[in-house]
Amino acid sequence: MKLLCIAGFLGSGKTTVLLELARTMTQTGLQLAIVENEIGDVGVDGGYVREAGLPVQELFGGCICCTLQTGLVETLRALEAQYAPDWVVVEPTGLAAPGDLMKTVRTYMPQIARSRVLTLVDAGRWEMLQQVVEPLITAQLEAADVIAVNKIDQVDEAVVARIEEVVRRANATAAIRRVSAVSGSGLGDLQGCLL
Amino acid sequence: MVPGEDAHHDHVDDGEAAHSAGHSHADLNCFAPGTEPVVFAAVARVSPAPAATSGELRAAVDSFVLALVDQLVAAGCVLVGHIKGALESAAGDRLAFSVTSATEAPRWSGKLGEPVAEFRVTLNVIVFAVTDEEVQDAVFRCWSAHVNASTQWQR
Numbered sequence: 001m002k003l004l005c006i007a008g009f010l011g012s013g014k015t016t017v018l019l020e021l022a023r024t025m026t027q028t029g030l031q032l033a034i035v036e037n038e039i040g041d042v043g044v045d046g047g048y049v050r051e052a053g054l055p056v057q058e059l060f061g062g063c064i065c066c067t068l069q070t071g072l073v074e075t076l077r078a079l080e081a082q083y084a085p086d087w088v089v090v091e092p093t094g095l096a097a098p099g100d101l102m103k104t105v106r107t108y109m110p111q112i113a114r115s116r117v118l119t120l121v122d123a124g125r126w127e128m129l130q131q132v133v134e135p136l137i138t139a140q141l142e143a144a145d146v147i148a149v150n151k152i153d154q155v156d157e158a159v160v161a162r163i164e165e166v167v168r169r170a171n172a173t174a175a176i177r178r179v180s181a182v183s184g185s186g187l188g189d190l191q192g193c194l195l
Numbered sequence: 196m197v198p199g200e201d202a203h204h205d206h207v208d209d210g211e212a213a214h215s216a217g218h219s220h221a222d223l224n225c226f227a228p229g230t231e232p233v234v235f236a237a238v239a240r241v242s243p244a245p246a247a248t249s250g251e252l253r254a255a256v257d258s259f260v261l262a263l264v265d266q267l268v269a270a271g272c273v274l275v276g277h278i279k280g281a282l283e284s285a286a287g288d289r290l291a292f293s294v295t296s297a298t299e300a301p302r303w304s305g306k307l308g309e310p311v312a313e314f315r316v317t318l319n320v321i322v323f324a325v326t327d328e329e330v331q332d333a334v335f336r337c338w339s340a341h342v343n344a345s346t347q348w349q350r
Contacts, residue, residue, distance in 0.1 A: 010276035010321055011295030040236025040319045044281045047289055051305075060236075094276060094321070095225070095232060125295065132274045132323060136225040 001080050002087045003105060003112050004194065007140050008120030009129055010094030013150040015045045016181040017120060018091055019052055021191055025087065026054075033057070033085040035075055037064045039093040055083055065096040065104075072101070073108045080111075087195075095136065099143035116194055119144035119174075120181075124154035126163050141170040146177065146193050153180040226323070230273055235320040235330045241282075243344040246310035249290060252282060252342075256292060257300055259341040264297050266333040267322055272297070276321035282307060282314045 004021075006014045022032055034056040036046045041061045049056040057075045064072040072090075079088055092101055098117050105115060119140045122129065129137055141147060147167050152160055164176055175193050179186035226232065243252070260278055267275070278301075279293040288308050292301040307314065320330060338346060 011293070038236070038319065039321070040234045042236045042238050042317050042319065044279050044291060044293075044317055044319050047281050047283070047291065051289065097225075122295075128274065132230055133226060139225070 001076075001085060001112055003076075003090060003109075003115040004087055005090045005092065005098050005101060005115070005117045006120065007092055007096060007098035007101075007117060007143070008094065008150075009122060009125075009133065009137060009140065011125070012094065012120040012122040013181040014091050014094070014120055015048055017118075017148070017150070017179070017187070017190075018089055019048060020181060020184065020187050021194075022049075022052065022054055022089060024188075024191060025195070030086040031083065033079040033083045033088045035059065035064075035072070035079070035088060035090040037068065037072075037090070037092045037096070039063055039095060045091065055079075055085075063093050063096050064090070065092055065098065065101040069104045072104060076105070076109055076112075097136070097139045097143065099139060102143060116145045117143050118146045118148060118190075118194055121147060121149045121163060121167060122151055123149050123160060123163055124151040126155075126159070130166075138170050141167055141174075144171055144174045146175045146190070147171065148177045148179045148186070148190055150179050150181055152178045153183060153185070230324045232276060232321050232323050233325055233327055233330050235318065235327075235334055237318050237334070238349045239316050239318075239338075240313070240347045240349065241316050241342070241344045242313045242346075243311060243342075246312040247344075248309050249307045249311065252290070252307070252311060252314075253292075253303060255342045256280070256282075259337050260292070260294055260301050262337040262341055263320075263333055264294075266337060267325055267330065268297055270325045270329045270333070272322045272325045274323040276323060278318075278320045278322075280316055280318045281305075282311075282316050284308060284311065284314050 008014050034049050037059045046058040059071045062068040177190045277295050281291040283289045290305045290307045292303050294301040
C-alpha cells in the first residue's frame with residue numbers, strides 16, 4: 001500500500017483535487033481508499049467521496065496530525081486489511097501540519113511502500129493567508145514533495161510568479177505545478193508528478 | 196497508543212457545538228494570539244413550512260451565510276477558513292455549499308428532489324479571531340432569521 005497525503009489550508013481545493021485524481025487513478029485500474037479528516041464533530045466532505053463511489057473512512061473531532069494520531073494509524077491498518085488498496089489517499093484538515101502526520105505514518109506504518117505529500121496553495125487568497133496564518137502555510141509547504149498552486153484562473157501571471165517565489169523559498173526541493181482544479185487545468189501533469 | 200494522542204483533544208466530548216481548534220503542533224506556533232481558529236460543527240433536522248423547492252432553499256441558505264459572515268466580521272473575524280454544509284434528504288439526495296470568503300456568495304453542487312418537506316443539514320464553520328460563543332450565537336440566530344423552517348439542532 002502506498003500513501004498520498006493531500007494537504008493545504010481550508011478552502012484550497014483539497015477535496016476537488018482528490019476527487020479528480022481519484023477518478024483518473026481508478027480509470028487506470030488502481031484500487032483506492034480514502035481517509036477524510038474533519039476537525040469538527042461532523043463532516044461534509046466525506047459525502048462527496050461517497051458520491052464518487054470510493055471507499056472512505058472519516059475521522060471527526062480533531063486533527064490527524066496531532067490529536068487523532070491513533071485514529072489515523074488504526075484507520076490505515078483497517079483499510080489495508082479490508083481493501084488492500086494500491087493507494088490510500090489521506091485528506092487532513094486544512095489546519096493540519098502534514099509533516100507531523102507523515103512522522104506518525106513513517107513511525108507506525110513502516111509497511112507503507114511509498115508516501116507522497118501534495119500541498120495545495122490557494123492562489124486566490126494567498127495574500128490574506130500570508131497575513132493571518134503564515135506559519136501554518138509555511139509548515140504545509142515545507143512538508144511537501146509536490147506543491148500545486150491552485151486557482152490560477154483567479155489571479156494573474158504576476159501573482160502566480162510571486163507565489164512561486166515564496167513557495168520555492170519555503171521548500172527548495174519540491175516540484176511545483178500550476179493547476180486549476182475546477183477547470184481541470186494542469187491536473188494530468190500533477191498526477192504524473194505525484195505517482 | 197500513539198504518543199501525543201489526546202494531549203489537546205478538547206473538542207470532542209464537551210457537548211458544545213463550537214470549539215477552539217486546539218492543536219498540539221509541538222514546534223509550530225500556527226496562529227498569532229487572538230487569531231486562533233474556532234470550529235463550529237452541527238447537524239439539524241429541518242422541516243420547511245410549507246415544503247420548499249431547491250431554489251427556495253438555496254436562496255434561504257445564501258441569505259443565512261451572508262448574514263452569518265456579516266455578523267462574524269462585525270464581531271472581529273479576520274478570516275473565513277470555510278463555511279460549508281450539506282442538505283440531505285431521506286431519499287439520499289444531496290445539495291452542498293461552500294464559501295471561503297467574506298465577500299462571495301456560496302458555491303453550490305448537487306440537488307434535492309422536490310418538494311422538500313424535510314432534510315438533514317450538516318454545517319461546518321471554521322473562522323478566525325472570534326469566540327466559540329460568538330460563532331454559535333451567530334449560526335443559530337442567522338439560521339432562524341433566514342431559513343423559514345422548523346429546525347431541531349442535534350449533536
